[in-house]
Every structure is written in C-alpha cells, then in structure tokens.
Amino acid sequence: MAESEYEHMTVEQTQNKGEQTDVVSALVGDDLTLSYATTDQPVVECDRIDIPRGEITALVGPNGSGKSTLLKALSKQLAPDTGNVLLDGQTIQEYGDKEFARELGLLSQENDSPNTITVEELAYHGRYPHRGFFEQVSEEDEEAVERAIDLAGVDHIRDQTVGNLSGGQKQLAWIAMVLAQDTDVLLLDEPTTYLDLHHQLRVMETVQQLNDRRDVTIAVVLHDIAQAARFADYLIALQDGEVYDWGPPREVVTEELLADVFRVEAAVSYTPDPEIIPKHSL
Secondary structure, three states: OOHHHHOOOOOOEOOOOOOEOOOOEEEEEEEEEEOOOOOOOOOEEEEEEEEEOOOEEEEEOOOOOOHHHHHHHHOOOOOOOEEEEEEOOEEHHHOOHHHHHHHEEEEOOOOOOOOOOEHHHHHHHOOHHHOOOOOOOOHHHHHHHHHHHHHHOOHHHOOOEHHHOOHHHHHHHHHHHHHHOOOOEEEEEOOOOOOOHHHHHHHHHHHHHHHHHHOOEEEEEOOOHHHHHHHOOEEEEEEOOEEEEEEOHHHHOOHHHHHHOOOEEEEEEEOOOEEEEEEEEO
C-alpha cells in the first residue's frame, strides 16, 4: 500500500478475523520484514501492525515469537529489511533523533546507568530531548520530572542511588525516567519480567494511570497473558514472527489462542476480569 494512504490515518483495517473497524492509529508497521545480521531467516514478517492512539496495546506470544524484535522496529532501534514504520503518518526515518525522542519513549530490557546516580538524577536524564546541549534545567523540566516521579510512585526513594535499589524499585525508577521524557507514545519491553507480584501490579497500575491521566498511547510486551488481557485495550498475538490475531482481549484471548500459540490447554472466562485456568501443556 502506498505511503500516501496513511497520511491521515483516520480509519484503519484491523487484522482480527479480517473485520473492518474504526481505529485511529498513532503507530503503524506496514509490510514489515525484520531480521538480524546473525539470523538466516526473518524473525518477523507481518503485513500490518496497528497501535491505536490513546489506548494500551499488549504484545503477547511465546518466547521467540518476535515481540521484542517488533518493538525495536517500532522504536527506531532496528531498521526493517522491508516495509515502513509510521508515527502520526510520517515514516520514523524522517524524524531526527531528538525530534523522535520528543514524540516516542522506549523502556527497553537493556537498561544501564551509573549506580551512583540518584533516582531523581536518572529521571532528569529523560529530559534530554527537550534541552539544548548548554541549556540549564527549566521550570518545564522540573515540572515534568516531578510529575513522572509522582506517577511512578518513587518519591520516597528519589534521593537513593540506583545501585542500592531492589529490582522492582529500579524498574519503577527507569519508568520515571521514560515518563519524564513526556511523550505521546510509550513503548515498554517486558517491564514486569523478574518482578514480584506486588511490583508487577505497581508497574501495570502506573501504565494504566499514565494512559488514563495523560492519554498516552502505550504498547507493552508482556509474558503474562492474563495480565495483558486485564490491563490492555487491544492485544497483538504473535506466533513464529507473524500476527496470529489482533483486537480487544475478549476477542483475542480464547482457548483456541492458548492452544495454538502457547501450546496450553486452558479454560478462559471473563467475570468481567479475565480468568485463565491452565490445565496442561500440549
């Protein structure tokens, strides 16, 4: 499909059972083929990916299905072999690095910072796209950092050094940094992995509050499909690098999906929250 057809992107065609529905997309992947120099075959091949504006979209699928690879392409971390990624109707290659960072924030799995900086100092790193090289911290920067610290729930540890934090606290500190970036689109790659249940819920509640309060468009890679079904407005289910299904959780999270994609026999019900009871592996 020609690029010009996406210029305004007011109505998008979903991939859920071939049905047509009104979806205003902030981020679109069109005819993507993704691979790495170390792979012989493409890791991801998909005709279309939609991240609806103002909604939470969860990417789910087994290990190796291409979730993180797809997120790298959407965040300009991996150049597609074929196809385009469009942000607000414009290919992401047309954005300068700082301009892109003002529009889209990424929390990746590979986070690295000096252990000696404080949580507050880390949050201020999120303001780099909004400042010139020699510019001092502005009132706008201070307000954005305070808002991010409050939303991430890390005010009580703001003066602690990153090296002294627990795994869950570190994850919330990194979330505060990416929130301080103050973007309209936010991508999160497995933000709850290796966290205990309390911190998993804290992270997902923060994501939900960000979406509710700030109307931020969010795409998040999650391993826990029940968690994804509970917190997300839309799901993208990946299998072997291809889109298996796309749509609202009630339409996507089915016993058939769990059997086909996750190789698990399970009972699925909504009461109204999703309840998934695994029975055995297939």
